[in-house]
Amino acid sequence: MSGDAWISETAPYLAPRKPGQSDAWTDEAARRGSRGGQRLLQAGETEAPAAVRAALGLSAAERVIVRRRLILLDGHPVELADSYYPVSVAGGTPLAEPRKVPGGAVTLLADLGYTGAEVVEDVSAALATPDEREHLGLAEGDAVLRLLRLTRTADGTPMEASLMTMPAGRHLTYRLGKQGA
Numbered sequence: 534m535s536g537d538a539w540i541s542e543t544a545p546y547l548a549p550r551k552p553g554q555s556d557a558w559t560d561e562a563a564r565r566g567s568r569g570g571q572r573l574l575q576a577g578e579t580e581a582p583a584a585v586r587a588a589l590g591l592s593a594a595e596r597v598i599v600r601r602r603l604i605l606l607d608g609h610p611v612e613l614a615d616s617y618y619p620v621s622v623a624g625g626t627p628l629a630e631p632r633k634v635p636g637g638a639v640t641l642l643a644d645l646g647y648t649g650a651e652v653v654e655d656v657s658a659a660l661a662t663p664d665e666r667e668h669l670g671l672a673e674g675d676a677v678l679r680l681l682r683l684t685r686t687a688d689g690t691p692m693e694a695s696l697m698t699m700p701a702g703r704h705l706t707y708r709l710g711k712q713g714a
Contacts, residue, residue, distance in 0.1 A: 558570075567606055569606060570608070571605060572602065572603045573600065573602055573631060573633070574668075575600070575601040578620065579596060579599045581597040581599075581617055585597065585681070585694045585696060588683045589617065589619055589683075590691055595619070595620070597619060598618045598623040599616065599618075600628060601613070601615045602615075609670075610669050610670060611699065611700075613665060613668055613669065613697070614696075614697045615695065615698075616638060617693065617694045617696070618693055628642075647692040648686060649686065649693070650685065650686055651685040651689075653683045653685075654680055654681070656680050657681075658676055658677070660674065660676055669698070675700065676700075678699050679696060681696050682695045
């Protein structure tokens with residue numbers, strides 16, 4: 534994702550998909566003439582990182598369901614995307630299993646009665662960890678951007694916290710409000 538500006542909007546990633554429709558990342562990459570993909574690295578119950586636990590309003594003892602994916606563009610890693618769900622939301626569902634979820638997580642969550650109504654995103658920068666360097670092909674001393682996205686339902690219930698880690702060379706553009714207004 535270098536060269537031309539790549540403007541990514543959050544809204545398509547929060548909308549349930551229709552049967553047979555590809556995921557939002559695949560669609561976004563295709564619009565740019567590229568091939569988007571992902572590789573599932575981990576799925577199941579785990580302890581949440583402190584920032585995720587705080588975002589979801591969980592105690593230190595509460596566990597989460599994680600889906601950790603390596604996001605690919607034309608076969609090359611461009612992002613780590615870790616989605617965390619309270620066990621009360623995703624426990625016992627296909628989100629906790631190491632396999633593809635038909636329609637994606639957003640569609641499954643909507644089928645379970647969880648629809649995102651509010652999103653809060655927090656962006657920070659840091660030096661890449663050894664794990665991030667390995668997965669993203671970065672050198673020691675390289676920096677990453679970390680985007681923590683919290684999604685809540687209309688009644689304010691936290692339903693998902695996603696931690697996306699990308700090389701610091703990425704340019705993030707946020708577009709708010711109605712287009713053409």
